[in-house]
Amino acid sequence: MTETPARRGPWIVNATRRVYDNPWIGISEHDVTDPGGNPGLYGVCEVKSVAVGIVPVDAQGHVWLVGQHRFPRDYYSWELPEGGGRLDVPPIDSARRELKEETGLTAGNWLEILHTDFSNAISDEIGVGFLAWDLTVGDADPDPDEKIDIRRLPFAAALEMALAGEIRDAFSQNMLMKVEILGRRGSLPGPVADALGYPA
Structure with a gap:
Protein backbone atom coordinates (compact mmCIF):
# COMPACT_ATOMS: atom_id res chain seq x y z
CA MET A 1 0.00 0.00 0.00
CA LYS A 48 -0.84 -4.56 -19.13
CA SER A 49 -0.88 -4.22 -22.90
CA VAL A 50 -1.64 -1.69 -25.61
CA ALA A 51 -4.60 -2.44 -27.88
CA VAL A 52 -3.79 -2.42 -31.59
CA GLY A 53 -6.30 -2.45 -34.43
CA ILE A 54 -6.02 -2.55 -38.19
CA VAL A 55 -8.16 -1.47 -41.15
CA PRO A 56 -6.74 -3.69 -43.94
CA VAL A 57 -7.79 -2.34 -47.36
CA ASP A 58 -7.14 -4.23 -50.60
CA ALA A 59 -6.96 -2.87 -54.14
CA GLN A 60 -10.67 -3.62 -54.69
CA GLY A 61 -11.72 -1.52 -51.68
CA HIS A 62 -12.48 -4.49 -49.43
CA VAL A 63 -11.63 -4.91 -45.75
CA TRP A 64 -11.39 -7.96 -43.50
CA LEU A 65 -13.46 -8.54 -40.37
CA VAL A 66 -12.81 -11.09 -37.67
CA GLY A 67 -15.73 -12.75 -35.88
CA GLN A 68 -15.47 -14.28 -32.45
CA HIS A 69 -17.39 -14.73 -29.20
CA ARG A 70 -16.55 -12.12 -26.57
CA PHE A 71 -16.67 -13.56 -23.06
CA PRO A 72 -17.35 -10.45 -20.90
CA ARG A 73 -20.53 -9.43 -22.76
CA ASP A 74 -21.36 -13.01 -23.89
CA TYR A 75 -22.11 -12.32 -27.55
CA TYR A 76 -20.67 -12.94 -31.02
CA SER A 77 -18.81 -9.91 -32.33
CA TRP A 78 -17.66 -8.88 -35.79
CA GLU A 79 -14.61 -6.62 -35.53
CA LEU A 80 -11.65 -5.37 -37.46
CA PRO A 81 -8.46 -7.33 -36.71
CA GLU A 82 -7.24 -6.25 -33.30
CA GLY A 83 -5.48 -7.49 -30.21
CA GLY A 84 -3.02 -6.66 -27.49
CA GLY A 85 0.65 -5.82 -27.74
CA ARG A 86 3.34 -5.70 -25.10
CA LEU A 87 3.96 -2.27 -23.63
CA ASP A 88 7.68 -2.50 -24.44
CA VAL A 89 7.06 -3.29 -28.14
CA PRO A 90 6.23 -0.59 -30.74
CA PRO A 91 2.48 -0.78 -31.52
CA ILE A 92 3.19 -1.11 -35.26
CA ASP A 93 5.08 -4.35 -34.63
CA SER A 94 2.20 -5.74 -32.59
CA ALA A 95 -0.26 -4.67 -35.29
CA ARG A 96 1.73 -6.53 -37.97
CA ARG A 97 1.70 -9.65 -35.81
CA GLU A 98 -2.03 -9.43 -35.05
CA LEU A 99 -2.98 -8.90 -38.69
CA LYS A 100 -0.97 -11.95 -39.76
CA GLU A 101 -2.22 -14.15 -36.91
CA GLU A 102 -5.90 -13.33 -37.29
CA THR A 103 -6.28 -13.01 -41.07
CA GLY A 104 -3.10 -14.33 -42.69
CA LEU A 105 -2.57 -10.91 -44.29
CA THR A 106 0.68 -9.02 -44.52
CA ALA A 107 0.76 -5.37 -45.60
CA GLY A 108 3.41 -3.48 -47.54
CA ASN A 109 2.25 -0.09 -46.26
CA TRP A 110 1.05 1.16 -42.88
CA LEU A 111 -0.27 4.44 -41.49
CA GLU A 112 -1.21 5.20 -37.89
CA ILE A 113 -4.66 6.81 -37.98
CA LEU A 114 -5.98 6.68 -34.42
CA HIS A 115 -4.84 6.98 -30.83
CA THR A 116 -7.68 6.47 -28.38
CA ASP A 117 -8.58 5.75 -24.75
CA PHE A 118 -11.07 3.07 -23.70
CA SER A 119 -13.44 3.52 -20.75
CA ASN A 120 -11.17 6.25 -19.41
CA ALA A 121 -13.24 6.69 -16.25
CA ILE A 122 -12.32 3.21 -15.03
CA SER A 123 -9.38 1.99 -17.14
CA ASP A 124 -5.98 3.19 -18.36
CA GLU A 125 -6.18 1.11 -21.56
CA ILE A 126 -5.10 2.84 -24.77
CA GLY A 127 -5.53 1.81 -28.38
CA VAL A 128 -3.54 2.58 -31.51
CA GLY A 129 -5.27 2.09 -34.86
CA PHE A 130 -3.59 1.59 -38.23
CA LEU A 131 -4.54 1.64 -41.89
CA ALA A 132 -2.82 -1.15 -43.84
CA TRP A 133 -2.69 -1.62 -47.61
CA ASP A 134 -0.67 -3.32 -50.36
CA LEU A 135 -1.87 -6.61 -48.92
CA THR A 136 -0.58 -10.13 -49.46
CA VAL A 137 -2.89 -13.02 -48.58
CA GLY A 138 -1.57 -15.94 -46.53
CA ASP A 139 -2.73 -18.41 -43.90
CA ALA A 140 -4.08 -17.23 -40.56
CA ASP A 141 -2.45 -18.54 -37.39
CA PRO A 142 -4.70 -17.60 -34.46
CA ASP A 143 -3.77 -18.21 -30.84
CA PRO A 144 -4.77 -21.64 -29.47
CA ASP A 145 -7.50 -20.09 -27.32
CA GLU A 146 -9.10 -18.25 -30.26
CA LYS A 147 -11.91 -19.59 -32.45
CA ILE A 148 -12.41 -16.98 -35.14
CA ASP A 149 -14.14 -16.54 -38.49
CA ILE A 150 -12.83 -14.26 -41.24
CA ARG A 151 -14.98 -12.19 -43.58
CA ARG A 152 -13.89 -10.02 -46.53
CA LEU A 153 -16.38 -7.36 -47.63
CA PRO A 154 -16.47 -3.88 -49.20
CA PHE A 155 -15.39 -1.08 -46.89
CA ALA A 156 -18.76 0.63 -47.40
CA ALA A 157 -20.54 -2.50 -46.16
CA ALA A 158 -18.36 -2.68 -43.04
CA LEU A 159 -19.01 1.00 -42.38
CA GLU A 160 -22.74 0.40 -42.74
CA MET A 161 -22.50 -2.47 -40.24
CA ALA A 162 -20.93 -0.07 -37.75
CA LEU A 163 -23.58 2.59 -38.36
CA ALA A 164 -26.35 -0.01 -37.97
CA GLY A 165 -24.94 -1.37 -34.70
CA GLU A 166 -23.99 -4.73 -36.22
CA ILE A 167 -20.40 -3.93 -35.33
CA ARG A 168 -20.56 -2.96 -31.66
CA ASP A 169 -16.85 -3.00 -30.86
CA ALA A 170 -15.92 0.63 -30.17
CA PHE A 171 -12.36 0.31 -31.48
CA SER A 172 -13.62 -1.02 -34.82
CA GLN A 173 -16.30 1.67 -35.04
CA ASN A 174 -13.72 4.40 -34.34
CA MET A 175 -11.30 3.13 -36.97
CA LEU A 176 -13.97 2.75 -39.66
CA MET A 177 -15.33 6.23 -38.97
CA LYS A 178 -11.81 7.69 -39.01
CA VAL A 179 -11.13 6.21 -42.45
CA GLU A 180 -14.47 7.58 -43.69
CA ILE A 181 -13.67 11.08 -42.38
CA LEU A 182 -10.13 11.03 -43.76
CA GLY A 183 -11.51 9.86 -47.09
CA ARG A 184 -14.09 12.65 -47.30
CA ARG A 185 -11.37 15.18 -46.48
CA GLY A 186 -9.05 13.86 -49.18
CA SER A 187 -6.48 12.84 -46.55
CA LEU A 188 -6.05 9.13 -47.31
CA PRO A 189 -2.97 7.77 -49.08
CA GLY A 190 -3.51 7.71 -52.84
CA PRO A 191 -3.83 3.93 -53.34
CA VAL A 192 -6.35 3.65 -50.49
CA ALA A 193 -8.33 6.66 -51.69
CA ASP A 194 -8.48 5.15 -55.19
CA ALA A 195 -9.58 1.75 -53.87
CA LEU A 196 -12.32 3.25 -51.70
CA GLY A 197 -13.48 5.85 -54.23
CA TYR A 198 -12.53 8.93 -52.23
CA PRO A 199 -10.78 12.04 -53.60
CA ALA A 200 -6.99 11.76 -53.43
Missing part, protein backbone atom coordinates in the same frame (compact mmCIF):
# COMPACT_ATOMS: atom_id res chain seq x y z
CA THR A 2 1.17 3.52 -0.85
CA GLU A 3 0.20 6.20 1.67
CA THR A 4 2.01 9.31 0.42
CA PRO A 5 -0.62 11.85 -0.72
CA ALA A 6 -0.27 12.80 -4.37
CA ARG A 7 -2.23 14.90 -6.83
CA ARG A 8 -3.89 13.76 -10.04
CA GLY A 9 -5.22 17.00 -11.46
CA PRO A 10 -7.87 18.21 -9.00
CA TRP A 11 -7.93 14.83 -7.21
CA ILE A 12 -5.86 14.04 -4.12
CA VAL A 13 -4.77 10.40 -3.79
CA ASN A 14 -4.25 9.70 -0.09
CA ALA A 15 -3.44 5.98 -0.34
CA THR A 16 -3.30 3.25 -2.99
CA ARG A 17 -3.50 -0.53 -2.68
CA ARG A 18 -3.41 -3.31 -5.26
CA VAL A 19 -6.53 -5.45 -4.88
CA TYR A 20 -6.23 -7.79 -7.89
CA ASP A 21 -3.55 -8.90 -10.30
CA ASN A 22 -3.20 -11.37 -13.17
CA PRO A 23 -0.95 -11.48 -16.26
CA TRP A 24 -3.29 -9.20 -18.25
CA ILE A 25 -4.79 -6.68 -15.84
CA GLY A 26 -4.39 -5.26 -12.36
CA ILE A 27 -6.91 -3.37 -10.24
CA SER A 28 -5.84 -0.63 -7.85
CA GLU A 29 -8.09 1.02 -5.30
CA HIS A 30 -7.35 4.61 -4.35
CA ASP A 31 -8.48 6.46 -1.22
CA VAL A 32 -9.14 9.88 -2.70
CA THR A 33 -10.34 13.35 -1.97
CA ASP A 34 -12.47 14.26 -4.99
CA PRO A 35 -12.49 17.67 -6.73
CA GLY A 36 -15.39 18.73 -4.47
CA GLY A 37 -13.34 18.02 -1.34
CA ASN A 38 -15.18 14.81 -0.45
CA PRO A 39 -13.46 11.54 0.62
CA GLY A 40 -14.06 8.48 -1.52
CA LEU A 41 -12.73 5.37 -3.23
CA TYR A 42 -11.65 5.16 -6.87
CA GLY A 43 -10.96 1.81 -8.53
CA VAL A 44 -8.82 1.70 -11.68
CA CYS A 45 -8.31 -1.24 -14.03
CA GLU A 46 -4.72 -1.13 -15.28
CA VAL A 47 -4.25 -2.98 -18.56
Whole structure:
Protein backbone atom coordinates (compact mmCIF):
# COMPACT_ATOMS: atom_id res chain seq x y z
CA MET A 1 0.00 0.00 0.00
CA THR A 2 1.17 3.52 -0.85
CA GLU A 3 0.20 6.20 1.67
CA THR A 4 2.01 9.31 0.42
CA PRO A 5 -0.62 11.85 -0.72
CA ALA A 6 -0.27 12.80 -4.37
CA ARG A 7 -2.23 14.90 -6.83
CA ARG A 8 -3.89 13.76 -10.04
CA GLY A 9 -5.22 17.00 -11.46
CA PRO A 10 -7.87 18.21 -9.00
CA TRP A 11 -7.93 14.83 -7.21
CA ILE A 12 -5.86 14.04 -4.12
CA VAL A 13 -4.77 10.40 -3.79
CA ASN A 14 -4.25 9.70 -0.09
CA ALA A 15 -3.44 5.98 -0.34
CA THR A 16 -3.30 3.25 -2.99
CA ARG A 17 -3.50 -0.53 -2.68
CA ARG A 18 -3.41 -3.31 -5.26
CA VAL A 19 -6.53 -5.45 -4.88
CA TYR A 20 -6.23 -7.79 -7.89
CA ASP A 21 -3.55 -8.90 -10.30
CA ASN A 22 -3.20 -11.37 -13.17
CA PRO A 23 -0.95 -11.48 -16.26
CA TRP A 24 -3.29 -9.20 -18.25
CA ILE A 25 -4.79 -6.68 -15.84
CA GLY A 26 -4.39 -5.26 -12.36
CA ILE A 27 -6.91 -3.37 -10.24
CA SER A 28 -5.84 -0.63 -7.85
CA GLU A 29 -8.09 1.02 -5.30
CA HIS A 30 -7.35 4.61 -4.35
CA ASP A 31 -8.48 6.46 -1.22
CA VAL A 32 -9.14 9.88 -2.70
CA THR A 33 -10.34 13.35 -1.97
CA ASP A 34 -12.47 14.26 -4.99
CA PRO A 35 -12.49 17.67 -6.73
CA GLY A 36 -15.39 18.73 -4.47
CA GLY A 37 -13.34 18.02 -1.34
CA ASN A 38 -15.18 14.81 -0.45
CA PRO A 39 -13.46 11.54 0.62
CA GLY A 40 -14.06 8.48 -1.52
CA LEU A 41 -12.73 5.37 -3.23
CA TYR A 42 -11.65 5.16 -6.87
CA GLY A 43 -10.96 1.81 -8.53
CA VAL A 44 -8.82 1.70 -11.68
CA CYS A 45 -8.31 -1.24 -14.03
CA GLU A 46 -4.72 -1.13 -15.28
CA VAL A 47 -4.25 -2.98 -18.56
CA LYS A 48 -0.84 -4.56 -19.13
CA SER A 49 -0.88 -4.22 -22.90
CA VAL A 50 -1.64 -1.69 -25.61
CA ALA A 51 -4.60 -2.44 -27.88
CA VAL A 52 -3.79 -2.42 -31.59
CA GLY A 53 -6.30 -2.45 -34.43
CA ILE A 54 -6.02 -2.55 -38.19
CA VAL A 55 -8.16 -1.47 -41.15
CA PRO A 56 -6.74 -3.69 -43.94
CA VAL A 57 -7.79 -2.34 -47.36
CA ASP A 58 -7.14 -4.23 -50.60
CA ALA A 59 -6.96 -2.87 -54.14
CA GLN A 60 -10.67 -3.62 -54.69
CA GLY A 61 -11.72 -1.52 -51.68
CA HIS A 62 -12.48 -4.49 -49.43
CA VAL A 63 -11.63 -4.91 -45.75
CA TRP A 64 -11.39 -7.96 -43.50
CA LEU A 65 -13.46 -8.54 -40.37
CA VAL A 66 -12.81 -11.09 -37.67
CA GLY A 67 -15.73 -12.75 -35.88
CA GLN A 68 -15.47 -14.28 -32.45
CA HIS A 69 -17.39 -14.73 -29.20
CA ARG A 70 -16.55 -12.12 -26.57
CA PHE A 71 -16.67 -13.56 -23.06
CA PRO A 72 -17.35 -10.45 -20.90
CA ARG A 73 -20.53 -9.43 -22.76
CA ASP A 74 -21.36 -13.01 -23.89
CA TYR A 75 -22.11 -12.32 -27.55
CA TYR A 76 -20.67 -12.94 -31.02
CA SER A 77 -18.81 -9.91 -32.33
CA TRP A 78 -17.66 -8.88 -35.79
CA GLU A 79 -14.61 -6.62 -35.53
CA LEU A 80 -11.65 -5.37 -37.46
CA PRO A 81 -8.46 -7.33 -36.71
CA GLU A 82 -7.24 -6.25 -33.30
CA GLY A 83 -5.48 -7.49 -30.21
CA GLY A 84 -3.02 -6.66 -27.49
CA GLY A 85 0.65 -5.82 -27.74
CA ARG A 86 3.34 -5.70 -25.10
CA LEU A 87 3.96 -2.27 -23.63
CA ASP A 88 7.68 -2.50 -24.44
CA VAL A 89 7.06 -3.29 -28.14
CA PRO A 90 6.23 -0.59 -30.74
CA PRO A 91 2.48 -0.78 -31.52
CA ILE A 92 3.19 -1.11 -35.26
CA ASP A 93 5.08 -4.35 -34.63
CA SER A 94 2.20 -5.74 -32.59
CA ALA A 95 -0.26 -4.67 -35.29
CA ARG A 96 1.73 -6.53 -37.97
CA ARG A 97 1.70 -9.65 -35.81
CA GLU A 98 -2.03 -9.43 -35.05
CA LEU A 99 -2.98 -8.90 -38.69
CA LYS A 100 -0.97 -11.95 -39.76
CA GLU A 101 -2.22 -14.15 -36.91
CA GLU A 102 -5.90 -13.33 -37.29
CA THR A 103 -6.28 -13.01 -41.07
CA GLY A 104 -3.10 -14.33 -42.69
CA LEU A 105 -2.57 -10.91 -44.29
CA THR A 106 0.68 -9.02 -44.52
CA ALA A 107 0.76 -5.37 -45.60
CA GLY A 108 3.41 -3.48 -47.54
CA ASN A 109 2.25 -0.09 -46.26
CA TRP A 110 1.05 1.16 -42.88
CA LEU A 111 -0.27 4.44 -41.49
CA GLU A 112 -1.21 5.20 -37.89
CA ILE A 113 -4.66 6.81 -37.98
CA LEU A 114 -5.98 6.68 -34.42
CA HIS A 115 -4.84 6.98 -30.83
CA THR A 116 -7.68 6.47 -28.38
CA ASP A 117 -8.58 5.75 -24.75
CA PHE A 118 -11.07 3.07 -23.70
CA SER A 119 -13.44 3.52 -20.75
CA ASN A 120 -11.17 6.25 -19.41
CA ALA A 121 -13.24 6.69 -16.25
CA ILE A 122 -12.32 3.21 -15.03
CA SER A 123 -9.38 1.99 -17.14
CA ASP A 124 -5.98 3.19 -18.36
CA GLU A 125 -6.18 1.11 -21.56
CA ILE A 126 -5.10 2.84 -24.77
CA GLY A 127 -5.53 1.81 -28.38
CA VAL A 128 -3.54 2.58 -31.51
CA GLY A 129 -5.27 2.09 -34.86
CA PHE A 130 -3.59 1.59 -38.23
CA LEU A 131 -4.54 1.64 -41.89
CA ALA A 132 -2.82 -1.15 -43.84
CA TRP A 133 -2.69 -1.62 -47.61
CA ASP A 134 -0.67 -3.32 -50.36
CA LEU A 135 -1.87 -6.61 -48.92
CA THR A 136 -0.58 -10.13 -49.46
CA VAL A 137 -2.89 -13.02 -48.58
CA GLY A 138 -1.57 -15.94 -46.53
CA ASP A 139 -2.73 -18.41 -43.90
CA ALA A 140 -4.08 -17.23 -40.56
CA ASP A 141 -2.45 -18.54 -37.39
CA PRO A 142 -4.70 -17.60 -34.46
CA ASP A 143 -3.77 -18.21 -30.84
CA PRO A 144 -4.77 -21.64 -29.47
CA ASP A 145 -7.50 -20.09 -27.32
CA GLU A 146 -9.10 -18.25 -30.26
CA LYS A 147 -11.91 -19.59 -32.45
CA ILE A 148 -12.41 -16.98 -35.14
CA ASP A 149 -14.14 -16.54 -38.49
CA ILE A 150 -12.83 -14.26 -41.24
CA ARG A 151 -14.98 -12.19 -43.58
CA ARG A 152 -13.89 -10.02 -46.53
CA LEU A 153 -16.38 -7.36 -47.63
CA PRO A 154 -16.47 -3.88 -49.20
CA PHE A 155 -15.39 -1.08 -46.89
CA ALA A 156 -18.76 0.63 -47.40
CA ALA A 157 -20.54 -2.50 -46.16
CA ALA A 158 -18.36 -2.68 -43.04
CA LEU A 159 -19.01 1.00 -42.38
CA GLU A 160 -22.74 0.40 -42.74
CA MET A 161 -22.50 -2.47 -40.24
CA ALA A 162 -20.93 -0.07 -37.75
CA LEU A 163 -23.58 2.59 -38.36
CA ALA A 164 -26.35 -0.01 -37.97
CA GLY A 165 -24.94 -1.37 -34.70
CA GLU A 166 -23.99 -4.73 -36.22
CA ILE A 167 -20.40 -3.93 -35.33
CA ARG A 168 -20.56 -2.96 -31.66
CA ASP A 169 -16.85 -3.00 -30.86
CA ALA A 170 -15.92 0.63 -30.17
CA PHE A 171 -12.36 0.31 -31.48
CA SER A 172 -13.62 -1.02 -34.82
CA GLN A 173 -16.30 1.67 -35.04
CA ASN A 174 -13.72 4.40 -34.34
CA MET A 175 -11.30 3.13 -36.97
CA LEU A 176 -13.97 2.75 -39.66
CA MET A 177 -15.33 6.23 -38.97
CA LYS A 178 -11.81 7.69 -39.01
CA VAL A 179 -11.13 6.21 -42.45
CA GLU A 180 -14.47 7.58 -43.69
CA ILE A 181 -13.67 11.08 -42.38
CA LEU A 182 -10.13 11.03 -43.76
CA GLY A 183 -11.51 9.86 -47.09
CA ARG A 184 -14.09 12.65 -47.30
CA ARG A 185 -11.37 15.18 -46.48
CA GLY A 186 -9.05 13.86 -49.18
CA SER A 187 -6.48 12.84 -46.55
CA LEU A 188 -6.05 9.13 -47.31
CA PRO A 189 -2.97 7.77 -49.08
CA GLY A 190 -3.51 7.71 -52.84
CA PRO A 191 -3.83 3.93 -53.34
CA VAL A 192 -6.35 3.65 -50.49
CA ALA A 193 -8.33 6.66 -51.69
CA ASP A 194 -8.48 5.15 -55.19
CA ALA A 195 -9.58 1.75 -53.87
CA LEU A 196 -12.32 3.25 -51.70
CA GLY A 197 -13.48 5.85 -54.23
CA TYR A 198 -12.53 8.93 -52.23
CA PRO A 199 -10.78 12.04 -53.60
CA ALA A 200 -6.99 11.76 -53.43
